[in-house]
Amino acid sequence: MIDVQNVRPKKKYTAVELFAGAGGLALGLEQAGFKELGLVEIDKNASDTLKLNRPNWNVINTDITKIVDIRRCIPKGVTVDLLSGGYPCQSFSYAGKRRGLEDTRGTLFYSYAQILKQLMPKMFLVENVKGLTTMDHGRTLGTMIDVFTSIGYKTKYKVLNAWDYGVAEKRQRMILIGLRKDLSLSYHFPKPHEYKPVLRDVLYNVPDSSSVAYSQRKYDVMKLVPAGGNWRDLPQDVAKAYLGNSWYSSGGRTGYARRLSWDEPSLTLTTFPAQKQTERCHPSETRPLTTREYARIQSFPDSWKFAGNTSSVYKQIGNAVAVNFAKDIGLSIIATLNQL
Numbered sequence: 062m063i064d065v066q067n068v069r070p071k072k073k074y075t076a077v078e079l080f081a082g083a084g085g086l087a088l089g090l091e092q093a094g095f096k097e098l099g100l101v102e103i104d105k106n107a108s109d110t111l112k113l114n115r116p117n118w119n120v121i122n123t124d125i126t127k128i129v130d131i132r133r134c135i136p137k138g139v140t141v142d143l144l145s146g147g148y149p150c151q152s153f154s155y156a157g158k159r160r161g162l163e164d165t166r167g168t169l170f171y172s173y174a175q176i177l178k179q180l181m182p183k184m185f186l187v188e189n190v191k192g193l194t195t196m197d198h199g200r201t202l203g204t205m206i207d208v209f210t211s212i213g214y215k216t217k218y219k220v221l222n223a224w225d226y227g228v229a230e231k232r233q234r235m236i237l238i239g240l241r242k243d244l245s246l247s248y249h250f251p252k253p254h255e256y257k258p259v260l261r262d263v264l265y266n267v268p269d270s271s272s273v274a275y276s277q278r279k280y281d282v283m284k285l286v287p288a289g290g291n292w293r294d295l296p297q298d299v300a301k302a303y304l305g306n307s308w309y310s311s312g313g314r315t316g317y318a319r320r321l322s323w324d325e326p327s328l329t330l331t332t333f334p335a336q337k338q339t340e341r342c343h344p345s346e347t348r349p350l351t352t353r354e355y356a357r358i359q360s361f362p363d364s365w366k367f368a369g370n371t372s373s374v375y376k377q378i379g380n381a382v383a384v385n386f387a388k389d390i391g392l393s394i395i396a397t398l399n400q401l
Contacts, residue, residue: 062249062250062251062252062253063249063250063251063252063393063396064251064252065251065252065389065392065393065396066392068392068393068395068396068399069094069395070093070094070095070395070398070399071398071399073094073096074094074095074096074142074143074395074398075095075096075097075098075139075140075141075142075143076090076095076096076097076098076141076142076143076144076145077097077098077099077100077131077135077141077143077144077145077176077180077182078090078097078099078100078101078144078145078146079101079125079144079145079146079148079172079173079176080101080102080125080146080147080148080149080169080173081100081101081102081107081108081111081120081146082102082104082107082377082380082381082382083107083110083111083367083377083378083380083381084100084107084110084111084114084115084365084381085359085361085381085382085383085384085387086145086146086147086188086381086382086387087100087111087118087145087387088114088361088365088384088387089382089383089384089385089386089387089388089389089390089391090143090145090387090388090390090391092384092388092391093387093388093389093390093391093392093394093395094391094392094395095142095143095391095395097115097118097119098119098135098136098139098141099119099121099131099134099135100118100119100120100121101121101123101125101128101131101134101146102120102121102122103122103123103124103125104377105122106367106368106369106370106373106374106377107368107369107377108120108122109368109369110366110367110368110369110377113366113367113368114364114365114366119134119135119136121134125169125172125173125176126169126172128172128176130179131176131179131180132179132180141180141182141183142182142183142184142398143182143183143184143185143186143394143398144173144176144177144180144182144184144185144186145185145186145187145188146173146186146187146188147187147188147189147382148169148170148172148173148187148189149169150170150189150190150192150193150196150201151168151169151170151201161207161208161211162174162175162178162208162211162212164204165204165205165208170205170208173187174205174208174209174212177209177212177214177239178212181212181213181241182241183240183241183244183246183398183401184238184239184240184241184246184248184394184397184398185209185214185238185239186236186237186238186239186390186394187218187235187236187237187238187239188234188235188236188382188387188390189234189235189237190234190235191220191233191234191235193235194218194220194235202218205237206237209239213241213242213243214239214240214241214242215239215240215242216237216238216239216240217237217238217248218235218236218237218238219235219236219250220233220234220235220236221233221234221235221236221250221251221386222234223383223385223386224257224258224326225253225254225257226251226253226254226383226385226386226389227254227258227360227385227386227389228258228326228358228359228360228383228385228386229258229259229260229262229263229264229326229327229358229360230326230327230328230329230330230358230359230383231326231327231328231329232329232330232383232386233329234382234386236250236390238250238394240397244401245400246397246398246400246401247397247400248393248394248397249393249396249397250393251389251390251392251393257326258326259322259323259324259325259326260321260322260323260324260325260326260327260344260358261323261324263357263358263360264323264344264354264357264358267351267353267354267357268353268363269351269353270351270352270353270354270356271351271352271371271374272334272348272349272350272351272352272371273333273334273335273349273371273372273375274348274349275335275347275348275349279335280347282295282299282303282318283318283320283340283342283347284347285299286318286319286320286342287320288320288321288322288323288344288345289320289321289322289324289325290318290319290320291314291315291316291317291318291319291320291340292304292314292317292318292319293315294318295318300318303317303318304317307338314338316328316338316339316340317337317338317340318340318342319339319340319341319342320340320342320343320344321341321342321343321344321350322344323344323345327341327358328341330350330355330358330359330378330379331379332375332376332379332380333372333375333376333379334349334350334355334375335349352367352371352374352375352378355374355375355378355379356378359378359381359383359384360383360384360385360386361378361381361384362384
């Protein structure tokens with residue numbers, strides 16, 4: 062691993078991003094030193110978020126499967142150093158397959174790989190859920206790596222936790238890095254920070270923002286849960302009534318009636334803060350986290366605005382790559398590109 066805190070780009074490196082969402086990854090890469098040449102995003106609200114914050118960015122609000130040639134969407138004659146993005150992970154059918162690019166048709170991975178083949182950047186970055194490493198006993202990721210190899214890249218991947226990189230959230234993600242085979246490049250993942258932040262470090266003086274509220278029934282339950290606690294801290298009759306049929310299921314079910322703690326990082330934020338199985342209650346107030354608190358936890362600056370209604374904003378932030386995490390990944394990539 063490499064300490065990236067003192068890494069600086071030797072030149073202005075360029076990037077194209079797919080599945081850009083609300084811009085967590087792109088913003089982190091920008092902070093690291095990349096110039097965005099184009100960002101593809103199908104969701105209208107997320108695209109509007111990108112345009113609202115970076116009017117100069119070339120935001121392409123379209124279905125990625127409709128893009129025939131990405132080179133028509135970005136400035137002509139400009140060399141692309143990095144292709145980035147996190148395509149939704151989908152498994153493939155392997156019966157009689159050769160595990161090549163054509164075998165992945167019908168998936169969004171196919172679109173990512175096609176665009177990679179068109180651009181042939183020096184490096185590429187894939188951010189995805191930890192579960193991709195074990196999906197279908199590892200064969201899904203194996204197919205993806207086979208495809209990347211056939212296109213002309215050597216790869217390495219690792220599951221990293223955003224909490225190790227200046228983010229007050231336990232958020233494990235698979236990071237896969239590709240390096241073009243004709244270049245003499247070596248890559249090292251970023252070294253974790255010495256200090257790992259907790260909610261007390263980020264949830265102070267948070268600007269007012271939109272949010273959702275608990276029903277009276279849920280409020281009456283959640284007010285009984287201590288900081289850092291969950292349904293196990295409730296009286297048994299209350300817990301049994303709240304969990305319903307889930308009371309009889311196996312597993313820890315620690316997301317039920319979960320209240321966060323000031324002295325711990327947040328659990329992984331989801332696309333909504335008040336889902337029964339993945340509750341994210343404020344540490345000391347009996348309410349869900351607000352959208353701006355969501356953004357703080359994901360290390361978005363307060364200046365970063367979000368378009369769309371409250372539900373859309375929660376979704377955009379919950380699906381985003383944490384900005385500080387993305388910056389460190391970006392700096393590790395710049396350290397590699399600096400070798401040229």
